[in-house]
Amino acid sequence: MINIKQRVAALIGDNIRSLKAYHVQDASNLIKLDAMENPYTLPSNLREQLAKQLANVAINRYPDPECRKLKDSIRELWQIPSELQILLGNGSDELIQLICLALGQSNVQVIAPEPTFVMYKIISQFCGLAYQAIPLKADFSLDEEALLDAVRAEPKSVVFLAYPNNPTGTLFNESAISEVIKLNQGLVVIDEAYYSFAQKTLIDQVQAFDNVLLMRTFSKMGMAGLRLGILLGKAAWLDELNKIRLPYNINSLTQIAAEVLLQNWSPIEEQMLSIIEQRAWLMDQMNQIEGVSVIPSHANFVLFQVADAAGCFQGLKQQGILIKALAGDLASYLRVTVGTEEENAKFIHALQQLM
Numbered sequence: 001m002i003n004i005k006q007r008v009a010a011l012i013g014d015n016i017r018s019l020k021a022y023h024v025q026d027a028s029n030l031i032k033l034d035a036m037e038n039p040y041t042l043p044s045n046l047r048e049q050l051a052k053q054l055a056n057v058a059i060n061r062y063p064d065p066e067c068r069k070l071k072d073s074i075r076e077l078w079q080i081p082s083e084l085q086i087l088l089g090n091g092s093d094e095l096i097q098l099i100c101l102a103l104g105q106s107n108v109q110v111i112a113p114e115p116t117f118v119m120y121k122i123i124s125q126f127c128g129l130a131y132q133a134i135p136l137k138a139d140f141s142l143d144e145e146a147l148l149d150a151v152r153a154e155p156k157s158v159v160f161l162a163y164p165n166n167p168t169g170t171l172f173n174e175s176a177i178s179e180v181i182k183l184n185q186g187l188v189v190i191d192e193a194y195y196s197f198a199q200k201t202l203i204d205q206v207q208a209f210d211n212v213l214l215m216r217t218f219s220k221m222g223m224a225g226l227r228l229g230i231l232l233g234k235a236a237w238l239d240e241l242n243k244i245r246l247p248y249n250i251n252s253l254t255q256i257a258a259e260v261l262l263q264n265w266s267p268i269e270e271q272m273l274s275i276i277e278q279r280a281w282l283m284d285q286m287n288q289i290e291g292v293s294v295i296p297s298h299a300n301f302v303l304f305q306v307a308d309a310a311g312c313f314q315g316l317k318q319q320g321i322l323i324k325a326l327a328g329d330l331a332s333y334l335r336v337t338v339g340t341e342e343e344n345a346k347f348i349h350a351l352q353q354l355m
């Protein structure tokens with residue numbers, strides 16, 4: 001008799017059984033500064049408008065499988081050049097999965113600098129792709145030589161580069177990225193999840209080269225709950241990826257809600273600018289606290305180092321503030337998401353007391 005564990009092991013590979021399910025911290029009754037969410041809510045008139053529009057959505061019908069209207073609005077928002085196509089995902093996580101699934105048959109290797117966004121590794125692993133991490137330098141800049149060596153050794157590779165990077169908040173050197181693009185015969189995927197806060201883009205590279213794709217997301221701009229990720233690239237790539245996208249991956253409520261917000265974009269724009277201002281205030285305050293070492297950030301979070309990271313994390317939690325503790329090489333680091341003015345002041349006050 002074989003038991004159920006053996007049955008499962010016979011069918012489900014090691015690459016999946018060795019994974020841990022993605023863990024989300026319980027944030028009940030805490031000030032939530034752990035997940036790079038936009039802390040602001042929408043103005044009440046816009047929420048009412050949203051409610052009205054959502055009430056009229058025909059949820060008995062399938063959504064528009066191609067999201068035509070939404071894509072047009074996104075194209076207009078970011079002035080996306082006409083030679084680039086748009087593919088939408090249920091969050092950019094789904095887009096990373098689409099890319100890895102599509103490459104699964106061709107024995108490519110995924111390469112990413114580390115520390116970086118953990119989903120590149122997790123998704124590569126469950127899609128059965130080899131994954132190689134190239135450690136960042138001590139100052140969290142790109143180790144250009146090591147990355148180029150890795151690409152040279154494995155010319156058909158997919159390189160994921162978060163620009164700015166999570167969890168460091170740093171912007172990698174543009175000319176180093178260009179060198180990787182020129183050398184790589186596979187693909188380079190630039191992940192601009194924090195585009196609104198960095199206000200820098202490498203979209204020119206997507207136009208200039210045939211091996212570059214670019215991702216953005218609505219999550220960090222205040223719509224994490226909608227799940228909407230955007231992939232930009234040339235048609236030859238996106239046409240193939242579109243074949244393995246499940247037909248109705250963007251539900252009709254998300255399509256309409258995103259559309260309404262895109263038609264009423266100024267409150268979102270103002271919120272992004274407030275977060276940028278608050279980030280500067282937060283970094284400045286943190287820099288003045290002895291024992292806190294701040295990594296300058298281009299995103300909506302700040303990575304910092306303290307002598308006792310675990311103690312600091314727990315101390316903040318006891319004062320009702322949830323941030324993110326990091327593991328491995330970053331075990332002495334913590335990551336705090338920029339919150340509202342009031343939340344940030346509470347965080348600074350608590351941190352001052354703890355240090």
Ligand SMILES: *Cc1c(COP(=O)(O)O)cnc(C)c1O
Binds near residue numbers: 092093117217219
């Ligand atoms: C948050 C984040 C994402 C995930 O975004 P979703 O659209 O919510 O799936 C992608 N890339 C990076 C670098 C991130 O930090």
